[in-house]
Amino acid sequence: MNRPDPHTNPHPQVRDLALARELIVHPESWTPELFRKMHFMGGLEIHQQVATRRKLFCRCPAVPMPHEPAAARVYRHMRPTLSEMGTYDGTALMEFKTKKNVIYELIDPVSCTYEMDDTPPFLIDEEALRKSLAIALMMNCKIIDELHVARKQYLDGSIPTGFQRTAIIGLDGWIPYRGRRIRIRQISLEEDSCREVNDVGHEITFRTDRLGFPLLEVVTEPDARDPWELAGICRLLGDIMRSSGMVRRGMGASRQDVNVSIGGSTRIENKGVSRYGYIPRLTCVEALRHKALLELRDELRGRGLNSIEAERHVLDGAELGFAKRSVGLAVLRGWRGLLDWRTQPDFHFVDELRGVVRVVACLDRFPYVYCEHDRADWALPTERWSELRRRMNVGDDDELALVVGPENDVATALDEIIDRCTQALTEAVPKQTRQALADERLTRPDGRRLSGVQTDFERVLPGADRMYPDTDHPPRAVSRDELGRIDDALPEPLWERRSAYRAAGLPVDVVRTLSRERRPAELFEELVTECPGVDPVLIGVTLVQTARHLRREGLLADIGPELARPVFAAVEAGLLAADAVPRLLAEYGARLRGEPGLDHGALIEEILEDYRRLPDDELRGVVSQVHRAADGEGPREPDKRGRYLMGRVRERIGWRAPGRKLEELLAAGLAKA
């Protein structure tokens, strides 16, 4: 089906800015304004695991087991199949060309014969469906009346069936951001794929523990106008999902793909962004790569090249110093110097070739492709190049790319090199799925560190042609009643709660935590309703800041309702001073730690009694006694004396009176004296 990509950048290439090769090496020039001028468009695909007991299409427990050794292994291959419309998908064919042997490590306690693709799927997990529908409603989506499970083909082996079972559950939603609406294109519920363990040459290994976890895919429209907005939207979406209390957290529980285009380029999908923090830099780098590739096309046209003229030769490896390997040489007419065209901070156009060659031709030895501009210690000596140029009769205007590997793979590699160079002229920025090279992957295969997050080729961007209906599943209707029940149970939207919390005067960190963490937020709402006389700030600060402090001190893991309720009821009844609350909780935690067997309820009662607020007349009596006893003792300077007296009172009554009241009484006494 030839339909426009919904993320089509309608803007033309902008040429009146500095050249990409200058901008790339000057990160200080990367500002929101720069990218807006380039007509940057950014969208997100967020993948978030839903917290469920079971996997989506089998009854295995949904428990990550990253360290469990494999119980057994399965060896498979993937073949492309026909699409529903009767054609083969381009990605599918490309992946088939790579002829990979796929190995699955079966992680016994969490994978069954479904993960082995030896048992058909079971019906969709209802818990996952209910929670996903709730999140789709939170993002204001139109819910699909009847869900149809589809198969999204992945021939890279990441799913043993060769396809991911997925169903759209919601469409056309929105979330508010900086006074406007960010449009949600669709939300689907799908099974998570395997985790890759190893990928060398023609063999790739996957683990099956994560496989089949319910995974929400939230796709936004390309509404971000600069890389920093993209990061902000990503963070907001993450907070909204987290605030539902229905999603899994921790390592690998959520992944973001960012879709980037600029005026004149097309959408490129960048996978594997594991942290929000990487998004702005990654996105800047990718947008500038587009700019660099557009400018490369300008350069090629400027040289009068309207098509690619290339020669391919397969040479004897031994002669060139590569024993037992074939050497492929591509002669690119008129391209002199252009493999050295800078595309990213550490990468040049030759690295674009390295990416496709590594993936498609399965070459497994870095650097895959050699050119005359290589500067690393593995670079081929200049004499070798001159000799090649002489021998192959290469003109001064021509550029050379050399690949080394097994004979068959070298032939594929030469095809890919010439294809990629052709794309430089035709599409400038070819449609691709790219991988973010971040955190642990910041080291290049040659051992050099990258200067920061950059992107590398992963595969050709798949089209709609890879979607097939799943004949193993009947459609699942979502009734109005069912939706009504889910809707009724939803918390107030995150953004509305945020403004309410702010209006109540809660500190910023408390607003943030309460708006995305379901449990403390619910407790907060309950306590505020139950104790109208207590300052909501005290409740919020206690549940967030005090709780955090006590957790760090190792005194108390959590402030739950069984503890918070009697404490705030005592404050409400005037039996407990507000400023005594943190001390009381600390004491509670300390005593419990010392004697874990204590009855929790009785302990709270007991401590509350110890902290019980003194009646005003009793308090006055204590204050005047302290005044009398301190007569002639302690510091004289008024401020110091105040603190001294306060200390003496506290010695006698602890926290059984609010500080402000004591100050008041002490001040009155000092004045008298």
Add this chain to the structure above:
Amino acid sequence: MTDTPDPYKGYRGRGRELLKRLGARVWSDCTITTDTGEFSGIILPRSEQADDRHIVLKMNTGYNIGIAVERIQSIVEHDYKEAHYKIPEQEFPFDPAKPNVTLLGTGGTIASRLDYRTGAVIPAFSPGELYGACPELADICNLETKKLFGVFSENMGPEQYLITAREIAKQIENGVAGIIIGHGTDTLHHTAAAMSYMLQDLPVPVILVGSQRSSDRPSSDAAFNLQCAAQSAAHGELAEVLVCMFGPTSDRYNLLHRGTRVRKMHSSYRSTFRTLGDTPLATVTPEAPPEPLRRDFTRRDPERKLNLYDVFEERVAIVYYYPNMQPDIIESLIDNGYKGIVIAGTGLGHVNKPLYEPLRKACESGVQVYMTVQTLWGYAQMYVYDTGRDLMELGVVPLANMLPEAAYIKLGWALGMSDDAERVKELMLTPVNGEITEREQYNAYVVLQGGLPEVDAFLHDHWR
């Protein structure tokens, strides 16, 4: 005859009414307006088993969704895009140096595409289609195909057995190097047994093959199976009726099982076919001819004269005994004129006392009654206990270690061969090709028990 396709394919009741009323049809590229907004895409045919309350739309993202009929206000058709499912067809290359193989199609999912009306899988079958789907086949042999019928495995029966056997005989007459039969897997072993009895003294291999994952899936076993079957038919030395299916569930090698000793043992595993009470004959991969695991097989000999026995008596039943089975089960078979009964008895071949009387009646009225064991492995040894001796006294004949399904097919065939009770009994007790073996070797019964440390260690160290 003109074939006007139904413009509302699969839709019934309210859904069909709505499409008619709004002037939309299946394959309309359209915009549907509902009370919550617009949806754009192509209207797909609907599965006939699905309800009549939703219209299925394929969106441009490739996803399908169902829209409730009651919410639809209007449908505007922009275009009409009927899909034509076709496997790219390329002429199957002919190489005079390669052996000629004929693939006979009975249905099943060797190569297939999806039918979106029923969600069913339609077999792709012409050599050109097969070549399009699995070009590697051309490296192995020259291929002709003939579609005998398109039935699901469970609908294969005597009529289909006879047609298939006769067609194989004809192909052999024409001098092919080997024959492949594409077949659904559920009753593949019944057909394999039938071919074993009907086609005796084969000069060339007859290979039955199916797939456990249809070829509309990237992980399908179909292409692998087909290539292994082609290797076996074109280059194999084993001229018998053989089932060629996955050894392990990994893409490593296939096993060649003797047609009378093979059985489907798992409802969904790739490696579902196992040889029972014996060992398989050979392994085979897509890259090379079969490698025999044993020596006692019939070798390819194009000069050998095939004997075709294309007969089958349909009034035969298999009775799976269970505790407290009542006499009326057997009586109804007698009353309905059945000529043969194969019992799958317990243990060494036993049934309860209440069945003695009807079984005596059956034997006396000329119904042939045979005993096999529902344990699948081991022999019916009815002389060991009184129960067994009593049954033999009644006229029930033990069939040694013949599998119940192989016995059922054989009895149908034997009753077709002769009306004479003694002759039938003789045919039943004389093995054609391994359905009864004289001895059971030490490794003929291996069902490894997972959970034992040594077994789990084995599973860990070998491809599953």
